[in-house]
Amino acid sequence: MQRRFLILLFSLFVLGTLAACGTQSKEDVVKKLEKQSEEMAGYKTEANMKMKTGKAEQKYHIQVWHKKDDFYRVKLNSDKDEKGSQIILKNDSGVYVLTPALNKSFKFQSEWPQNTSQPYLYASLLNDIKADDDAEFTTSDKYYEFKTKTNYQNNKTLPYQKIFFDKKSYQPVMVQVFDQDMNALVEVQFANFAKDDSLKKEDFDVDKNMAMAPTEAPVANMEGQELEEVLYPEETFGAELAEEQEVKTDDGKRIIMSYAGEKNFTLVQEKAEVEAASALFSVQVNGDPVQLEGGVIGAMENNRLEWTQDGTTYQLASDELTKDEMISVASSIYNGDMVK
Structure with a gap:
């Protein structure tokens, strides 16, 4: 009888110990995530992102390379513009946004990605x-x-x-981003997350990354094209189109729109110019890269925002709109059918 009691007591002890070991607290999981981050020399992953912040859902594919400590390569492709990829690079000389299709790059004096949330970056x-x-x-x-x-x-x-992490691997699986009413407006689904010790500094070089994507640069197809569609923002923060000018340029035409109201702004659009490969240089920007809808990365500097989408270069300038408002105006150009 006593022997049975001891066996039962031992069994309960073992079960209790196993149950305790299987229960991970928030602190336990955070420590595991930190340890994994510290031990990884680098990683590669792919992700699919859906954005519902406008009228039409936007989808794009993201490829991430990261090398410890502070080297990043993030390649973004919109489903609607497969050849017009952009690459965000961070290396030991700065932060860059590359548009291989235009042989064009911006260099930022920025703390990216530490200064803002990035739903596709582990750190x-x-x-x-x-x-x-x-x-x-x-x-x-x-x-x-x-x-x-x-x-x-x-x-x-x-x-x-x-943020969802796999319980076995502690790797990110999915991120959902919500508005104030807890509507999921952004969703990132990770795939093929793998530790990678083979990445070198050269993999994050600007020239190498521009040269890596020759098939993505539809230079021949863009030469000689003119601006065919003039697009208008849906979000204007109460301002109305007061004047629209068409200016002839060597490459076709430039459209200059002036909006007037409580907050005035100017929107310029023209055919994107393909830079000669021999004249490749990075435009210096004293600001930050900002993400617009449709998988587009823009260059924000003071009161001016520049970006390229579907072969058109846009410039938005205002002394009165905030940065958030400028991003909203720029993003709203792609919300539904904005062709006038």
């Missing part, structure tokens, strides 16, 4: 979790889930996110 997700003392933590059969505040410097309309 950014971990930083957001650690920065939020009120982060909520739950578990399911397959995932560890964190609900945290976001840190979007140029977009305050997406304040929350849910």
